[in-house]
Amino acid sequence: xxxxxxxxxxxxxxxxxxxxEAPQFVLPxxxxxxxxxxxxxxxxxxxxxxxxxxxxSDERSLGEGEWARAMRxxxxxxxxxxxxxxRGAEWRRAEALPGITVTGKSAEVRVFPPVPLDGWxxxxxxxxxxxxDLEDPEPPMEADPTAPVxxxxxxxxxxxxxxxxxxxxxxxxxxxxxxxxxxxxxRDAGFPLAVRTAPPSRWQELTTSGLPLVRDAGFTEIAxxxxxxxxDHPALRGE
Numbered sequence: 001x002x003x004x005x006x007x008x009x010x011x012x013x014x015x016x017x018x019x020x021e022a023p024q025f026v027l028p029x030x031x032x033x034x035x036x037x038x039x040x041x042x043x044x045x046x047x048x049x050x051x052x053x054x055x056x057s058d059e060r061s062l063g064e065g066e067w068a069r070a071m072r073x074x075x076x077x078x079x080x081x082x083x084x085x086x087r088g089a090e091w092r093r094a095e096a097l098p099g100i101t102v103t104g105k106s107a108e109v110r111v112f113p114p115v116p117l118d119g120w121x122x123x124x125x126x127x128x129x130x131x132x133d134l135e136d137p138e139p140p141m142e143a144d145p146t147a148p149v150x151x152x153x154x155x156x157x158x159x160x161x162x163x164x165x166x167x168x169x170x171x172x173x174x175x176x177x178x179x180x181x182x183x184x185x186x187r188d189a190g191f192p193l194a195v196r197t198a199p200p201s202r203w204q205e206l207t208t209s210g211l212p213l214v215r216d217a218g219f220t221e222i223a224x225x226x227x228x229x230x231x232d233h234p235a236l237r238g239e
Contacts, residue, residue, distance in 0.1 A: 025074035025114040026082050027052070028124050029164065030094045032108040033085045033134070039107035041134035041160050045195040047104035048083065048164035049150060049171040051111040053191045054100055056175055057183070060113075067098075067113040074114035081168050083161040084127035093123040109164075134160040143194040148174060148186070148233040151198040151206055156222055166214060167195045170229035173212035174236065182235040198230070206230040211237070 029051060031044055039047075060067045074080075086094050091108075095101065099112035115121065143149045150170040152163060171193065175183060186192075198206055207213055212231040216222055 023073065024077050024080065024117040025070065026080040026117050026120075027055075027074060027114050027168075028112045028120065029081060029083045029168065030086050030091070030110045030112075030124065030127060031083060031161070031164065032087065032091050032110075034087045034091075037106075038134055039104070041136045041163075042140040042195060043104040044107040044109070044134055044160060045150075045164050045167045046193060047102055047107040047109045049167040049193055049195060050104075050191045051100065051102040051109045052081070052168035052171050053175055053187070054102055055111045055113070056172065057187050058100065070114045079169065079172065080117070081165040082129065083164045084124065084129050085161070086127050090123075090127060094127070097121055097123060129161060130159075140194075140196065143196045146234060148193040148231070150174075150193060150195045151203075151230040151232055152195065153226070153228050154197050154200045154203055156226060156228060158222065158228070162222070163195075166216065166228040169214045170212065170231040173214060174231035174233045177212050177231075177236055178233065179235075182233075186233075206232070209237075 029048055031039070031048065033039065055061055055067075056071075058067070059065055061071045062068055094110055097112060099110050101108060101110045112121075112124065115124075150167050152158075152166070158166065171191075175186075178186065207227055207230060209230070209232075211233075213227055214229040214231075216226045216228050222228070
């Protein structure tokens with residue numbers, strides 16, 4: 001199912017909806033980029049997507065947990081995610097704030113409970129959004145067809161930070177679309193997933209397959225309504 005089909009009032013629609021009338025929150029993600037050892041781009045995208053899933057499923061985000069109210073307020077409005085970068089002392093200050101650090105092969109991403117759009121903690125507000133242009137030292141391996149894959153639009157150019165946020169959106173749509181049993185299985189396995197750029201020849205097929213589809217609201221970098229990610233989880237194929 002696409003995001004539009006999942007929720008008529010989708011948080012990812014480019015058109016103005018009732019969600020725009022609610023107080024707006026943002027989910028902060030901070031990627032560690034040390035000058036001497038930046039992470040690989042694909043690993044950073046995958047780690048960011050897992051970080052979103054980790055906080056969505058964390059007990060502090062559920063029920064009466066300490067982050068639950070913020071998570072509900074965020075999900076009632078637009079689902080905004082902003083990726084900033086940190087190194088050295090900046091990273092250490094970010095790690096001291098409440099949140100969760102998720103580690104990939106070369107990447108570290110810390111995700112924080114949502115904050116008001118204009119109410120960032122000062123140690124996060126001072127971090128830069130730009131400068132997250134990462135590279136893969138070698139082409140990523142072909143994705144495992146039996147595992148979840150977040151397919152990026154091959155026709156869009158996005159910075160690494162923007163692509164990390166979009167991968168997070170795709171992971172979140174897959175999470176919403178899964179039945180509870182499949183969510184638990186994915187969580188218990190450690191949220192295995194891959195992020196890959198779709199082959200141009202497959203993109204049209206993917207966007208019409210009924211799988212969750214992210215249409216960007218167009219706040220940054222790309223045009224409103226652009227299809228950015230298709231969330232291809234095995235449990236959702238063929239529905």
